[in-house]
Amino acid sequence: MNSGHDLGGMHGLGPINPEPQDEEPVFHADWERKAFSLTLATALLGRWNIDMGRHSRERQHPARYLMNTYYENWLTGTEVLLKESGLVTAEEMATGKPQGPAPNSIHVPGPDEALNAVKAGGPADIDAPVQAQYAVGDAVRVKNFHPLGHTRAPRYTRGRVGVIQRLHGIHVYPDTHTPDVTEGYPLYSVRFEGDELWGPDGDAKSSVYADLWEPYLEPA
Amino acid sequence: MPHDGHDHDHDHTEPPSDIELRVKSLESLLVEKGLVDPATLDALVDRYEHHVGPQNGKKVVARAWTDPAYRQWLQDDASAAIGDFGFKGRQGEHMVCVENGPKVHNLVVCTLCSCYPWTVLGLPPVWYKSAPYRSRAVADPRGVLTEFGTTLAPDVDVRVWDSTSEMRYLVIPERPAGTDGWTAEQLEQLITRNSMIGVEKARTPEELKGAAE
Numbered sequence: 171m172n173s174g175h176d177l178g179g180m181h182g183l184g185p186i187n188p189e190p191q192d193e194e195p196v197f198h199a200d201w202e203r204k205a206f207s208l209t210l211a212t213a214l215l216g217r218w219n220i221d222m223g224r225h226s227r228e229r230q231h232p233a234r235y236l237m238n239t240y241y242e243n244w245l246t247g248t249e250v251l252l253k254e255s256g257l258v259t260a261e262e263m264a265t266g267k268p269q270g271p272a273p274n275s276i277h278v279p280g281p282d283e284a285l286n287a288v289k290a291g292g293p294a295d296i297d298a299p300v301q302a303q304y305a306v307g308d309a310v311r312v313k314n315f316h317p318l319g320h321t322r323a324p325r326y327t328r329g330r331v332g333v334i335q336r337l338h339g340i341h342v343y344p345d346t347h348t349p350d351v352t353e354g355y356p357l358y359s360v361r362f363e364g365d366e367l368w369g370p371d372g373d374a375k376s377s378v379y380a381d382l383w384e385p386y387l388e389p390a
Numbered sequence: 391m392p393h394d395g396h397d398h399d400h401d402h403t404e405p406p407s408d409i410e411l412r413v414k415s416l417e418s419l420l421v422e423k424g425l426v427d428p429a430t431l432d433a434l435v436d437r438y439e440h441h442v443g444p445q446n447g448k449k450v451v452a453r454a455w456t457d458p459a460y461r462q463w464l465q466d467d468a469s470a471a472i473g474d475f476g477f478k479g480r481q482g483e484h485m486v487c488v489e490n491g492p493k494v495h496n497l498v499v500c501t502l503c504s505c506y507p508w509t510v511l512g513l514p515p516v517w518y519k520s521a522p523y524r525s526r527a528v529a530d531p532r533g534v535l536t537e538f539g540t541t542l543a544p545d546v547d548v549r550v551w552d553s554t555s556e557m558r559y560l561v562i563p564e565r566p567a568g569t570d571g572w573t574a575e576q577l578e579q580l581i582t583r584n585s586m587i588g589v590e591k592a593r594t595p596e597e598l599k600g601a602a603e
Binding site: 175176177178179180181183184185186187188189191194196197198199200201203204205206207208210211212214215220224227236240242245248249252257258262263266267268270271272276278279280281282284285287288289290291292293294295322323324326338341342344357359361367368371372373375376377378379380381382383 | 407409410412413414415416417418419420422423424425426427429430431432433434435437438439443478479480481482483484501502503504509512513515516517519520521522523524525526528529530531532534537538544545546547548549550551552553554555556557582583584589
């Protein structure tokens with residue numbers, strides 16, 4: 171979806187103002203620790219995946235997404251997913267008072283199991299009998315498409331021509347990924363020249379490499 | 391300065407903010423319903439606050455600088471080469487290392503969210519997650535670099551890696567001159583988090599000496 175999260179090329183957002191790296195804490199307030207760990211711990215319940223997690227943040231009003239801090243966006247997404255998955259009712263969320271226990275079918279990881287899960291990670295490549303349509307060196311154009319759902323084709327690449335640099339393998343397709351649906355497509359590293367992306371306002375001595383799934387691409 | 395909306399030194403006698411109350415309410419609801427184990431929350435925070443961070447990436451870079459076979463392994467299969475240190479897991483499942491050199495400078499961003507190689511760098515800094523960085527890194531990388539005090543010659547090819555998939559990118563900065571014979575442990579002192587994101591170069595021995603004095 172074309173929303174407030176898709177920021178490449180946007181103007182007017184001000185200076186970066188980095189904190190001195192040796193002084194920057196991992197968390198800036200205790201509520202950030204909670205927003206972070208609640209998001210991770212509830213993701214480990216297995217009712218949604220990372221792509222649905224991203225989409226839950228993207229669906230906010232764009233102005234709100236941009237005004238929120240990072241962990242406010244995480245918290246908002248987690249609240250949305252808890253409600254949509256049925257694990258928490260809207261009334262429970264509004265009142266903070268539980269109306270009933272968690273479903274018996276849910277497995278809640280303890281600390282050791284959770285640590286093992288994050289240490290193991292969750293690979294996104296899958297073994298699927300899919301033939302890659304493009305080869306290294308092929309010119310491709312990102313399709314001019316504007317889906318209302320989740321996608322990982324940034325707006326600034328759409329309609330632009332790049333060159334395939336590498337095939338990463340067959341990766342889970344974020345646009346359709348749900349707990350019940352896992353499609354795999356070839357994932358490519360595609361290089362776009364700065365002036366192809368930004369015209370005369372770009373830097374011809376710069377390029378952008380984006381990872382793009384085959385359905386996003388067409389021959390150029 | 392708007393880093394995550396809180397000043398470092400805000401007065402803790404103030405009443406809790408809306409966001410603090412909202413998080414507290416959600417936490418107590420989920421604990422009461424039995425959907426999260428409080429010990430799990432503490433364990434996750436402890437891991438990412440104290441045990442995973444740029445110290446991991448520094449080991450990878452220092453070894454790449456001192457061991458040509460390892461450097462090649464990073465190019466051939468970065469996930470396995472990094473996994474050799476035990477640095478594996480969430481947000482580091484699929485690693486790619488990109489090397490800086492005299493005519494090439496790499497910079498990593500995630501314009502769509504804030505994807506970042508947790509296993510080697512820990513959680514991302516506020517600026518990496520910020521809209522100003524995410525919007526401009528792809529369109530004006532040289533301008534972004536100057537905000538970090540990094541100026542590149544006009545003939546240097548700037549490559550920006552937009553982390554749009556589950557591939558995660560680690561920049562191998564250029565080894566500074568004047569470090570012949572340095573051990574990996576000595577070299578680690580020159581490697582900064584920001585140099586492994588690509589917004590600055592590694593420190594020089596002179597800069598290190600200056601910082602120590």
